[in-house]
Amino acid sequence: VYDVQDRLVSNSEWNFTYNKNGYLSRKDHLSNGSWVTYTYDALGNLLVVQFSNGTKVDYLVDGSDRRVRRRLNNTFNAAYIYRDDLRPAAQLNSNGTIKSVFIYGSRSNSPDLIVQGTVTYRVISDHLGSPLFVIRASNGQIVQQLTYDTWGKVISDSNPGFQPLGFAGGIYDSTTSLVRFGARDYDASVGRWLNKDPIRYEGGLNYLNRQTLEFSRYTNNPNDKASLNSSTVRSVFVDVNHDLWVGTFPTGVNFLDTSSTVFQTYRNDPNNTNGLSQSSVLAMDEDESGILWLGTDGGGLNRFNRTTNTFTHYKHDEKNPKSISPGAILSVKHDRDGTLWLGAWHGGLNHFDPKTGTAKRYNFSLNPGSLSNNNIWALCNDQQQNLWIGTIGGGLNRYQQDTDDFVNYQKQAITNENFFLVWKVYEDHQGQIWVGANEGL
Incomplete structure (x- = not known):
């Protein structure tokens, strides 16, 4: 409970x-x-x-x-x-x-x-x-x-x-x-x-004006219901309308129409079966049809209906091998074919089909071509439709669609020591892949 x-x-x-x-x-x-x-x-x-x-x-x-x-x-x-x-x-x-x-x-x-x-x-x-x-x-x-x-x-x-x-x-x-x-x-x-991360996530949200190089800061103000509802920010996403979604811990997700300064909040309500399944939102992405998907810590995957302001939940089911993996959903990335890739803590990689509500799971094994680790922190779909997977403990992986297996880069070009924990994978406009790891970029 x-x-x-x-x-x-x-x-x-x-x-x-x-x-x-x-x-x-x-x-x-x-x-x-x-x-x-x-x-x-x-x-x-x-x-x-x-x-x-x-x-x-x-x-x-x-x-x-x-x-x-x-x-x-x-x-x-x-x-x-x-x-x-x-x-x-x-x-x-x-x-x-x-x-x-x-x-x-x-x-x-x-x-x-x-x-x-x-x-x-x-x-x-x-x-x-x-x-x-x-x-x-x-x-x-x-x-x-x-x-x-x-x-x-x-x-x-x-x-x-x-x-x-x-x-x-x-x-x-x-x-x-x-x-x-x-x-x-x-x-x-x-x-x-037992406790929160002392690394501190309580700094709120910062916005950089590229012209003036000045920061605007958004934090929680207990006396202002329209402010960010928590200063502990775990995820940030900008949708196709250039509106802002901010996942906070442990108070749900905040929506900001960028023409406004008023945050609208969605959080878990045990009495609302159509509400957000859990109030700790760790990852978000928008698919090709404009649907917003949210990964939570313990509540599985949520699909948001912007017309009705309701959420559909997809959770792990021990009796259903085609359900998503257990564990926190740390990364969500849509594919052009309408499917989703989900990275879970301890749960490996999931290829989720919204049409059927089912998932194919990929987990670490000793077999060649296996995913190198089950703690998936970062996902990136590049311009060539390669899926890059950043793991906490197994370095960087690339999914090979034609063979349905993985290439692991932990032992290639970069030593294990500085490439062991991958926190972020990003592709720039020139098609170069940038990797944020435990020893730098």
């Missing part, structure tokens, strides 16, 4: 409570009465996790929001040294000595090697960077084996505590079952983040 801000408030095991900043503050078990509380600093960094049985885990973060120390029941037992904002260079023991050194090579988010004292171990990870096997390099002995469910929850661990890395290369805490990625904590048991 989700609230009007798209936050998970209950599932089959837990009730969830949030503080005034939108961070998870408490969860209560539905059957056994146990509970867990979460305490944060002013910037949203998790500081304390308290369990009803008396167990307490607390953390220390540095000025860059990185977790540098962990204590269990007031006893210091781990610390980390970092090589950059996200990646730990070493783990320290409780006495301050080095326990493990992490050596990165083929991936930017997870190490290839772990060195403990004089012993070197090789890390075998999946396509997301989650360690599956840790092997002693000298003799091939498996010293740790891990398995995960779809959302990254550890199902089995043959050697708990041997090394600290878990799902997608994040720092895994076996007591709390949370995974730390930079400045945020992920709860794999429910597939949700």
